[in-house]
Amino acid sequence: MFGQMKDLYKMQKQAKEMKKMLKTIEVEAEEDGILVVVNASQEVISIEIDDEILNPGNKKRIEKGIMVALQRAMKKSQEIAAEKMKPLMGDMGLPGGQ
Numbered sequence: 001m002f003g004q005m006k007d008l009y010k011m012q013k014q015a016k017e018m019k020k021m022l023k024t025i026e027v028e029a030e031e032d033g034i035l036v037v038v039n040a041s042q043e044v045i046s047i048e049i050d051d052e053i054l055n056p057g058n059k060k061r062i063e064k065g066i067m068v069a070l071q072r073a074m075k076k077s078q079e080i081a082a083e084k085m086k087p088l089m090g091d092m093g094l095p096g097g098q
Contacts, residue, residue, distance in 0.1 A: 014088050022081055029072035034065035038073040040081045 022040035029036050033050035047070075053062060 011088070018085060018088055022084060025077075025080055025084075027073050027076040027080065029069045029076065031069035031072070032061060032065040034062065034069050036066070036069040036073045038070075038077050040077045040084065042074055042077050042081075044070070 019041065023043070025040040026045060027038055027040065029038075033053040035046075035048040037045040037047075039045055047066060049062060049066075053065075
């Protein structure tokens with residue numbers, strides 16, 4: 001029983017470290033003059049819009065660009081997080097681990 005508690009504590013510690021590490025990995029996605037940066041914890045870090053597309057006539061273009069770039073960045077960050085979590089999942093005996 002003590003061994004199981006020790007293993008559980010070790011896995012909790014690894015999960016916390018993984019969570020910290022995922023916050024440090026940044027992913028960029030660009031669409032039509034809009035750059036979105038998110039981390040592997042799916043937190044938006046920044047959104048940059050090129051000055052050339054900033055005018056009232058481009059409102060729909062900007063909205064669509066933000067949405068597309070954000071979706072791409074989130075997907076990339078999810079893929080990175082899943083890959084980084086594989087070893088931890090295996091240690092816990094969960095599907096998806098090595």
